[in-house]
Amino acid sequence: MNASTLLWGVLFGSIGLGFFIYGKKQRAIVPLICGLALMAFPYFVSGTVLLVLVGAMLMAIPYFIRL
Numbered sequence: 001m002n003a004s005t006l007l008w009g010v011l012f013g014s015i016g017l018g019f020f021i022y023g024k025k026q027r028a029i030v031p032l033i034c035g036l037a038l039m040a041f042p043y044f045v046s047g048t049v050l051l052v053l054v055g056a057m058l059m060a061i062p063y064f065i066r067l
Contacts, residue, residue, distance in 0.1 A: 005051060009042030012055040016040075019062065031062045 016038025023032030038058050045051045 001046070002048070005042075005046070005048050008048060008051050008055065012042055012051070012058075013039050015055075015059060019059075028062075028067070030065050030067050034058050034061050 016035045018035070019031045019038060020035030023029065023035055038055065041054055041058070042051060045054060
């Protein structure tokens with residue numbers, strides 16, 4: 001693990017916390033699940049490029065899927 005992986009993980013975790021809180025307050029399931037995924041996936045992904053790609057994809061899902 002290097003510094004960039006750690007910083008990207010912290011960034012995606014904090015964005016995930018925001019999605020989670022928003023989804024919980026608005027009772028919206030898609031941001032809630034994406035927030036949980038954004039907080040959890042940096043523990044399982046080790047490459048920086050893959051971390052950024054998966055994080056960007058998880059951040060874009062609530063924009064395209066509105067339930």
